[in-house]
Amino acid sequence: MDLQELKAVAQAEQERQKSVRVHCCTSTGCRAADAMGIYGNLKQAVTDHNLEDRVEVVGVGCMGFCGRGPLVQVDPDELLYEEVTPDQAASIIEAMDGGTAQPIQGDVNHPFFARQMRVVREYSGKIDPERIEEYIAVGGYESLHKAIYEMTPAEVVDQISKSGLRGRGGGGYPTGLKWATVAKMPEGQKYIICNGDEGDPGAFMDRSILESDPHLVLEGMAIAGYAVGANHGYIYVRAEYPLAIARLQKGIQQAKKYGLLGSQIFESPFDFKIDIRIGAGAFVCGEETALIQSIEGGRGNPIPRPPYPAQKGLYDCPTLINNVETLANITAIIRNGADWYSSIGTDNSKGTKIFALTGKIRNNGLIEVPMGISLRQIVEEMGGGVPDGEVKAVQTGGPSGGCIPRSMLDTPVDYDSLRKVGSMMGSGGMVVMDDSTSMVGISQFYMEFCRGETCGKCVPCRTGTVQLYAMLTKILKRQATKDDLAKMEALCEMVRDTSLCGLGQTAPNPVLSTLKYFREEYEELLIEPEYLSDLNGKEAPQEVNA
Amino acid sequence: MSPTATTSAVEPTAKKEKAAKPDLRFKRLDITMKRQQYAPDALIEVLHVAQEAFGFLEEDVLQYVAHGLKLPLSKVYGVATFYHLFSLKPNGAHTCVVCMGTACYVKGGDKVVEKLQAELGIELGETTPDGKVSLMAARCLGACGIAPAVVFDGTVGGKLSPEEAVAKVKVWEGEG
Ligand SMILES: Cc1cc2nc3c(=O)[nH]c(=O)nc-3n(C[C@H](O)[C@H](O)[C@H](O)COP(=O)(O)O)c2cc1C
Ligand code: SF4
Ligand code: FES
Ligand code: FES
Numbered sequence: 001m002d003l004q005e006l007k008a009v010a011q012a013e014q015e016r017q018k019s020v021r022v023h024c025c026t027s028t029g030c031r032a033a034d035a036m037g038i039y040g041n042l043k044q045a046v047t048d049h050n051l052e053d054r055v056e057v058v059g060v061g062c063m064g065f066c067g068r069g070p071l072v073q074v075d076p077d078e079l080l081y082e083e084v085t086p087d088q089a090a091s092i093i094e095a096m097d098g099g100t101a102q103p104i105q106g107d108v109n110h111p112f113f114a115r116q117m118r119v120v121r122e123y124s125g126k127i128d129p130e131r132i133e134e135y136i137a138v139g140g141y142e143s144l145h146k147a148i149y150e151m152t153p154a155e156v157v158d159q160i161s162k163s164g165l166r167g168r169g170g171g172g173y174p175t176g177l178k179w180a181t182v183a184k185m186p187e188g189q190k191y192i193i194c195n196g197d198e199g200d201p202g203a204f205m206d207r208s209i210l211e212s213d214p215h216l217v218l219e220g221m222a223i224a225g226y227a228v229g230a231n232h233g234y235i236y237v238r239a240e241y242p243l244a245i246a247r248l249q250k251g252i253q254q255a256k257k258y259g260l261l262g263s264q265i266f267e268s269p270f271d272f273k274i275d276i277r278i279g280a281g282a283f284v285c286g287e288e289t290a291l292i293q294s295i296e297g298g299r300g301n302p303i304p305r306p307p308y309p310a311q312k313g314l315y316d317c318p319t320l321i322n323n324v325e326t327l328a329n330i331t332a333i334i335r336n337g338a339d340w341y342s343s344i345g346t347d348n349s350k351g352t353k354i355f356a357l358t359g360k361i362r363n364n365g366l367i368e369v370p371m372g373i374s375l376r377q378i379v380e381e382m383g384g385g386v387p388d389g390e391v392k393a394v395q396t397g398g399p400s401g402g403c404i405p406r407s408m409l410d411t412p413v414d415y416d417s418l419r420k421v422g423s424m425m426g427s428g429g430m431v432v433m434d435d436s437t438s439m440v441g442i443s444q445f446y447m448e449f450c451r452g453e454t455c456g457k458c459v460p461c462r463t464g465t466v467q468l469y470a471m472l473t474k475i476l477k478r479q480a481t482k483d484d485l486a487k488m489e490a491l492c493e494m495v496r497d498t499s500l501c502g503l504g505q506t507a508p509n510p511v512l513s514t515l516k517y518f519r520e521e522y523e524e525l526l527i528e529p530e531y532l533s534d535l536n537g538k539e540a541p542q543e544v545n546a
Numbered sequence: 547m548s549p550t551a552t553t554s555a556v557e558p559t560a561k562k563e564k565a566a567k568p569d570l571r572f573k574r575l576d577i578t579m580k581r582q583q584y585a586p587d588a589l590i591e592v593l594h595v596a597q598e599a600f601g602f603l604e605e606d607v608l609q610y611v612a613h614g615l616k617l618p619l620s621k622v623y624g625v626a627t628f629y630h631l632f633s634l635k636p637n638g639a640h641t642c643v644v645c646m647g648t649a650c651y652v653k654g655g656d657k658v659v660e661k662l663q664a665e666l667g668i669e670l671g672e673t674t675p676d677g678k679v680s681l682m683a684a685r686c687l688g689a690c691g692i693a694p695a696v697v698f699d700g701t702v703g704g705k706l707s708p709e710e711a712v713a714k715v716k717v718w719e720g721e722g
Contacts, residue, residue: 028687028702029689029692029704031702032689032692032695032701032702032703032704033692033704066689066691066692067691067692069691069692198688199685199686200686201646201647201648201649201685201686201690202647202648202649202686202690203686203688203690204686204688204689204690204691207688208688239594239631240685240687240688241688277590277591278590278591278594279629280590280594280629280630280631280632281629281630281631281632281685282628282629282630283685294590295587296587297585297586297587297588297589297590297591297625298587298589298621298625299624299628300628300629356649356690356691358648358649358652358653358690358691358693359648359649359652359653359693360652360653364690364691364692364693365691366691395648398648429648429649429690431648431652432652433652437652445648445651446648449685453685455628
């Protein structure tokens with residue numbers, strides 16, 4: 001395949017596509033409400049009404065507004081239908097033939113959509129993720145061609161550095177710097193790993209990218225391979241994401257058939273193959289050194305760094321590990337240039353970020369916004385606020401992050417601002433909580449998570465999380481005193497400062513941040529120590545036992 | 547059902563069974579291991595296939611894999627017990643996996659669990675005594691937009707009230 005042939009595939013696909021495309025979401029969220037039944041009925045209705053020559057039904061990836069799913073959108077008219085049921089599906093087609101559509105009509109200009117800036121999710125929900133031709137028709141694999149034929153590897157690395165892109169997997173490490181480190185290692189076997197473990201509860205953007213636009217990630221990995229001198233990539237996906245895995249498998253096969261992956265890509269000397277590795281349910285495997293152990297077939301125990309994977313990673317070779325969303329940004333940067341990319345976002349956080357907006361909020365789903373947008377804009381304007389009561393806090397960053405109180409909703413969303421208020425960007429989970437949520441309960445919830453997910457290798461994390469969980473339970477049961485609270489705080493700091501990997505180092509964050517902003521909730525649950533000493537030898541009264 | 551389900555003998559009975567009657571499930575393991583060229587780092591892949599074929603990872607299956615990949619049994623056991631998705635005990639005929647991720651928790655996933663536990667009379671991670679239903683927890687299904695979510699025999703259900711969840715499980719209880 002050369003560029004002309006790629007363009008010919010694109011053109012043939014554009015000519016094939018019908019003038020009216022009925023996009024039916026077939027991603028996991030909507031599938032749970034029988035999106036596949038809707039898809040089948042839509043197709044049947046097109047046949048029944050003899051509309052095949054101008055209308056086609058396309059199974060697409062996630063459109064973002066998952067809370068209102070299943071979604072169907074008719075393009076180019078931009079008619080959006082929400083909460084569609086299979087028996088309403090036919091009426092959407094009938095509406096093109098003089099009938100009326102039954103499902104609730106959505107608004108494509110709703111702030112939920114209008115405030116977004118789509119770079120990574122540009123074609124998510126618009127193309128069929130199972131057909132590479134649709135990806136090629138919107139310019140897919142042209143960036144890979146451009147990188148191979150118009151740029152040296154060093155120039156590619158340079159563009160990524162200049163773009164200011166930072167890792168979307170949690171740490172926010174500058175991507176260009178990481179690429180440059182691997183590129184500088186002596187020639188020889190090197191690997192690319194795409195981290196698709198997405199263990200953060202409450203985050204599903206990586207899954208959505210893989211399900212909705214798998215080639216975007218595959219192409220990003222290939223460009224990374226070219227840039228750092230690697231010919232082999234692994235994509236590690238958690239087993240809980242079967243649809244993402246299936247679509248990746250299909251994507252890899254199709255790309256190989258077109259000569260876009262495999263040996264001599266675009267008839268150049270560049271070879272790059274991609275294998276899938278499937279996780280087996282362990283949050284800690286998202287940590288890069290643990291992930292490497294897992295790909296090698298072992299237990300996912302983190303190991304101390306340095307040496308960093310960039311120097312000594314998979315099978316002891318230099319390895320570049322990037323998150324799914326990070327890699328999904330690459331093609332756009334190569335296509336539009338570093339200057340374009342760095343014009344989006346804030347000084348230290350460039351580009352857009354996808355957030356999973358969930359919890360007690362009117363509009364649930366995925367949003368892609370430029371860095372620097374305020375939490376208030378996200379929660380109140382896009383999210384429509386909480387259904388009843390008021391926002392109490394927004395939890396960002398999952399188990400490694402913290403809760404930001406209502407009074408700080410004007411905080412801009414970028415790596416540094418979130419850190420300043422004691423939380424984290426993390427992978428982009430954003431769980432909104434209202435007044436009915438107990439902050440101590442949330443802390444206990446996260447500690448239960450960390451207690452269950454610690455790999456057990458180092459003592460502060462293994463026993464610290466168990467103790468912290470017990471102390472939080474004691475507080476919730478109204479059996480703890482001021483002393484206990486002080487001990488718990490000290491233990492939080494100890495676990496944070498002495499654990500080996502990010503899991504233990506950040507496990508106390510939810511507790512520390514809720515203590516910082518919602519201390520009175522903890523204190524209300526405490527009992528007086530004198531009261532306890534009064535109990536000496538006597539039976540505890542009812543309330544204490546409750 | 548399974549010829550290997552009742553034994554825990556040191557001598558892998560499964561192999562004896564195999565000699566007597568070729569067990570297609572072991573054949574499947576053989577094919578998988580061969581395709582991976584018996585590489586020790588294919589262990590997790592092979593265990594996935596084994597779990598799918600046998601339903602759970604019994605000791606003689608672990609031994610069989612250890613032998614095939616030329617790994618010590620301790621390593622195979624160590625890996626099988628590290629990952630939450632691998633199960634060393636058989637599951638019920640039906641599985642109900644409740645999401646316990648943050649989004650689901652905030653939207654009442656804990657209430658769904660309480661109600662299911664009460665209905666089935668078992669705790670999370672257990673199987674009903676008649677072997678019909680296993681109740682399990684997942685960390686996050688990635689369907690947080692439709693929280694709270696539960697997977698009933700592989701099919702995700704979203705925005706579930708505790709009552710709706712119980713109704714789904716009741717259908718299974720009525721069977722047979
Ligand atoms: C306990 C733990 C879990 C993690 N889970 C993930 C994950 O699920 N996905 C991910 O991309 N990064 C995860 N990370 C971060 C990775 O270790 C790594 O920093 C990241 O994949 C690097 O990619 P990036 O530079 O593109 O962000 C985790 C880190 C820790 C400490
Ligand atoms: S901090 Fe926790 S998860 Fe990380 S290596 Fe230590 S015990 Fe394992
Ligand atoms: S899963 Fe259908 S819109 Fe997100
Ligand atoms: S928290 Fe339940 S699906 Fe994500």
